[in-house]
Amino acid sequence: MTPAAFLSLTANDGWLLAAAFLTALACGLPGAWLVLRRMSLTGDAISHSVLPGIVIGFLISGSLDSPWLVIGAATCGWLAVMLIDRLHHVGGVREDAATGIVFTTMFSLGVLLMRRYAGRVDLDPDCVLFGQIDTAIHGARVTIGSLEIPGIVASSAFSALLAITFAAILHHRLLASAFDTPHSRMLGHAPALTRSLLLAVTAAVVVAAFQAVGAIMSVALLVLPGATGLLIARRMPALFAVITVHAALSAFLGFQLAGLANCNYGAAVVIAGAGLFVLTAVFAKIRA
Amino acid sequence: MSAIATAAVAAVLTGLLCGFYGTFVVVRRMALTGDMISHAVLPGVVAALVWGGTRNPIIVLACAGAAGLLGSFAMRGILAHTRLKPDAALALVLSVFFAIGVALVSMFQPSGAIAFLYGQIAALDGRDLAFLATATAATFALAPFIFRSLTLVSFDPAFARVLGLPVRAIDTAFYAALTVAIVIAMQAVGVVLVTAMLVTPAAAARFCTPTLVRTCAIACVTGAVGALAGVAISDLRTGTPTGPLIALCLAALFALAALFGPHHGRLPTRARRARNRRRIAGEDFLKALWHYEHGKPEPTAPATPSRAVVRQLAARGMIDTSAPAPALTPAGREAAAGLVRAHRLWETYLADVAEYPPDHVHEEAERAEHWIDAARMREIADRIGTPSLDPHGSPIPPAAGQPGKEDET
Amino acid sequence: MNAPALETHNLSVSYRGKPVLQGVDLAIPAGSLTGLMGPNGAGKSTLLKTLIGEIRPDSGWARLLGEPLARVLGRVGYVPQRESIDWDFPVSVLDVALMGTARDLGWFGRPGRGHRRRAMDALEQTGMADFAGRRIGELSGGQQQRAFLARALAQDADIYLMDEPLAGVDAATERAIIALLGTMRDAGKTVVVVHHDLRTAGRYFDRLVLLNLRVVAHGPADDVMRRELLEKAYGGKLTLLSEVAAREVRGGEGREP
Incomplete structure (x- = not known):
């Protein structure tokens, strides 16, 4: 008996769980660095600002699984952060106000592009706020070897792979620059470049999350796993272990919750993840 | 009143209202707190639509207020009981409360939720308009009386307390009024773009004048003009959603102010x-x-x-x-x-x-x-002590109109 | 006399249209232990941050080890002010010390056994070896400073810039840290320390710099610890000087002078 059969899951359910887990993991890894750097709200800005990049990437390639989406999204994410920086440092606009202005503007551009080319974009406008993980799982499939997997699973696997590779090979640069940026620069580590790479990877993983759960709940996927980890982890390896477990449990519990309440799976994943956060916080409080 | 006229009036009133409260949102550096509130009220709004059945503004507002209150409690709880920083707490509350709202929408599919999610200024009816007009009129009628204390509390709460101002009460009232403005603006531009209505006009106004009163006035006008322009454009090209157009019009006004504003604007500075x-x-x-x-x-x-x-x-x-x-x-x-x-x-x-x-x-x-x-x-x-020679031994010319020694060189 | 390990010429720095440093000229000899003193807001931390390139000066230049900063990265050690560190960060004392050894790691490198040994050696020297596995947030103030000193030692730099390493530490730790700084100096390192306790300054340091917007005095500790110099440094700001400098700065930025 396979584990899937044991939990009385259909193959589609299995793919759904895989997509949710991989998306949550992909977001959780760069997201943890954002939380550590006190840049959670930059994650918020990026998750909204990638929309025009996704639409343009889609218009270029005509497919939702194209690397153009990632390129477009990363460009727009980077552009947004650069605009915020410039407004703040050159224009003298306060950082929170600059963030608010830039992400709403980019998001509006994205929505308008989407409507303008509605005929050519089979992006569902609801996807922007709700995500479409429930429906996308039945969508186009890609064939890898003898395996036929849903496109959304393939793209979330790709972004998880990207996030893991990034977090693993740049770990020490990321750590040094997040912990003490001046010191990291004194070692010749180019922390500004490390930060830019982190933002680009964030934008790239948000593409998959955007399709799965929409712009706003992507923020939860970015921040929740890392925030939960920081409640109990004493060192970085433990933090990443908690993030992985949190992503897996959120995907699974969210699936059960969505089945029980008959609600949007993406929202259920986030609510389950929030529940885990609260439980962890209570546990940490009792232990302390 | 025709639908277009209703939308135009609603746009102007919303712009005025958001411009006023947005000014204080910006000077208090709580732009993203405003964003948080707009997302946190969503479960309340949806619950009101589900259980209230109708889109009664009072019920919606009461439920939204309760949800917003829960959101700020959650925020305070996270900050008090964990090591997380405010940015993470804000992002968490914002996205999780929104997820709860989305779950409720997907469970009950209430009619009218779309208006709050995406903003449908054209869908406002006479009752909404009356409510909006009352809120705006009340704000501006009270403005002369509350402006000074609100300013003091925003800039220097400690000093305000010394002066005997009820700082907590004023803060609470401000949050309540802000929540009302946010729920109203949500129906015009949608949950995501409320921040644009609040922050962009006020940030633009700050490039125009150093004083708070004028900033507030300019923010109100900017908000009204931007919202009206958005409605006008969307009406010309029917089918385009109003919210994003309003946000883009406001962004354009902001860009103009940042470039040409007399107060630290780019070109005047140059x-x-x-x-x-x-x-x-x-x-x-x-x-x-x-x-x-x-x-x-x-x-x-x-x-x-x-x-x-x-x-x-x-x-x-x-x-x-x-x-x-x-x-x-x-x-x-x-x-x-x-x-x-x-x-x-x-x-x-x-x-x-x-x-x-x-x-x-x-x-x-x-x-x-x-x-x-x-x-x-x-x-x-x-x-x-008015010396006559500088450190290099050169004579210092006397002040103009003051008799002094003739320059010897 | 050695060539100066730290040299600034006419260094002026402002922050938000307010002058913080005005025409600072310094030449600190190599192999010395120098205390940087001055009242609150005198620009001590700003000077360090300018030296490490965190703040860009309005005018003037600084050289470390005879070169511009970009060419001696890695040879300059920096110990930040306690407040600038997030003590909730999930890293252990050993992790912190290891960060000091990362100078020769490339983009994809990770610390190996050699790095680990260097980090442990540094922890031994600072008396922190027993705490290697502790999370930094669980340490006392003195232990936290020692952990950062261990990171500096592990880096094996030639010049060290330290922002108030004696702030918030107990008397025993203070003595231990000063002894350690002396050892570093004896090993030929140049150590520059922001310090605020006037009573101990004369004993702790070879040389002192008195700073208040500009350099009030600079030289061997005994020459600087004189009443009239201290009064000048601590006796309040020269309002005219900062006023005129502020008008200059704002005019350059295109604001109303």
Whole structure:
């Protein structure tokens, strides 16, 4: 008996769980660095600002699984952060106000592009706020070897792979620059470049999350796993272990919750993840 | 009233209301708290639509307020009981509360939820409009009375407390009013773009004036104009959603203010910098001519001024350009003597009072001389006891209109 | 006399249109232990931050080890002010010390056994070896400072810039840290320390710099610890000087002077 059969899951359910887990993991890894750097709200800005990049990437390639989406999204994410920086440092606009202005503007551009080319974009406008993980799982499939997997699973696997590779090979640069940026620069580590790479990877993983759960709940996927980890982890390896477990449990519990309440799976994943956060916080409080 | 007229009136009123509260949101650096509130109220709004059945603004508002309150409790709880920083707490509350709202929407599919998620200004009815008008009228009727205390509480809560102001009550009232404004704006532009309605007009206004009252007034006008423009454009091209168009119109107004705003706007700042550079070049030239007249060339060679600088000096009657070589007019001579006096006084001050090394003072004074006015010169002269020679032994010209020793060189 | 390990010329720095440092000239000899003193807001931390390139000066230049900063990265050690560190960060004392050894790691490198040994050596020297596995948030103030000193030692830099390493530490730790700084100096390192306790300054340091917007005095500790110099440094700001400098700065930025 396979584990899937044991939990009385259909193959589609299995793919759904895989997509949710991989998306949550992909977001959780760069997201943890954002939380550590006190840049959670930059994650918020990026998750909204990638929309025009996704639409343009889609218009270029005509497919939702194209690397153009990632390129477009990363460009727009980077552009947004650069605009915020410039407004703040050159224009003298306060950082929170600059963030608010830039992400709403980019998001509006994205929505308008989407409507303008509605005929050519089979992006569902609801996807922007709700995500479409429930429906996308039945969508186009890609064939890898003898395996036929849903496109959304393939793209979330790709972004998880990207996030893991990034977090693993740049770990020490990321750590040094997040912990003490001046010191990291004194070692010749180019922390500004490390930060830019982190933002680009964030934008790239948000593409998959955007399709799965929409712009706003992507923020939860970015921040929740890392925030939960920081409640109990004493060192970085433990933090990443908690993030992985949190992503897996959120995907699974969210699936059960969505089945029980008959609600949007993406929202259920986030609510389950929030529940885990609260439980962890209570546990940490009792232990302390 | 036609649908277009309703939308136009609603846009103007929403713009005015958001401009007013947005001003305080921006000066209190809580732009993203506003964003958080707009997402946190969503479960309340949806619950009201589900259980209230109708889109009664009062019920919606009550439920939204309750959800917003829960959101700020959650926020406070996270900050008090975990090591997480405010940014993470904000992002968490914002996204999780939104997820709860989305779950409720997907479970019950209430009619009217779309208006709050995406904003449908055209779907507002007479009752909404009446409510909006009441909220706006109440805000502006009370504005003259609450403005001062709200300002004090925003800038310096400790001082406000010393003055005996009920700081907590004012803060609570502000949050409540802000929540009302946010719920109203949500119906116009949608949950994501409320932040644009609140923050963009006020941020634009800050480029136009340094005072808070005018910032607030300009923010209100900007908000109304931007919202109206968004509605007008969307009406011309039917089918385009209103919310994003309003946000983009506001962003365009913000860009204009950031470029042309008289208060730290990009171009006025550049122009002022250029004007200062031209003034300094002109003053350096006057000084060079003065030194030439006194038969002692400046220690450092003066920069050859551009023709524009020379023309400007001539126009101000500082130099006479009728001869092949420009010469100082009496007014120019007096101005130049003032500069030399400032330079030498400052050198003396730096050497005697600030105890700069003597080889250092000239360079400093060369820069500072352009920024010392008559009042400051008197102050310096008082401080150093009006000496007649600078640290290099050169005479300090007397103040204008004050009899002094004739220049011996 | 050695060539100066730290040299600034006419360094002026402003922050938000307010001058913080004005025409600072310094030449600190190599192999010395120098205390940087001055009242609150005198620009001590700003000077360090300018030296490490965190703040860009309005005018003037600084050289470390005879070169511009970009060419001696890695040879300059920096110990930040306690407040600038997030003590909730999930790293252990050993992790912090290891960060000091990362100078020769490339983009994809990770610390190996050699790095680990260097980090442990540094922890031994600072008496923190027993705490290697502790999370930094669980340490006392003195232990936290020692952990950062261990990071500096592990880096094996030639010049060290330290922002108030004696702030918030107990008397025993203070003595231990000063002894350690002396050892570093004896090993030929240049150590520059922001310090605020006037009573101990004369004993702790070879040389002192008195700072208040500009350099008030600079030289061997005994020459600087004189009443009239201290009064000048601590006796309040020269309002005229900062006023005129502020007008200059704002005029350059294109604001109303």
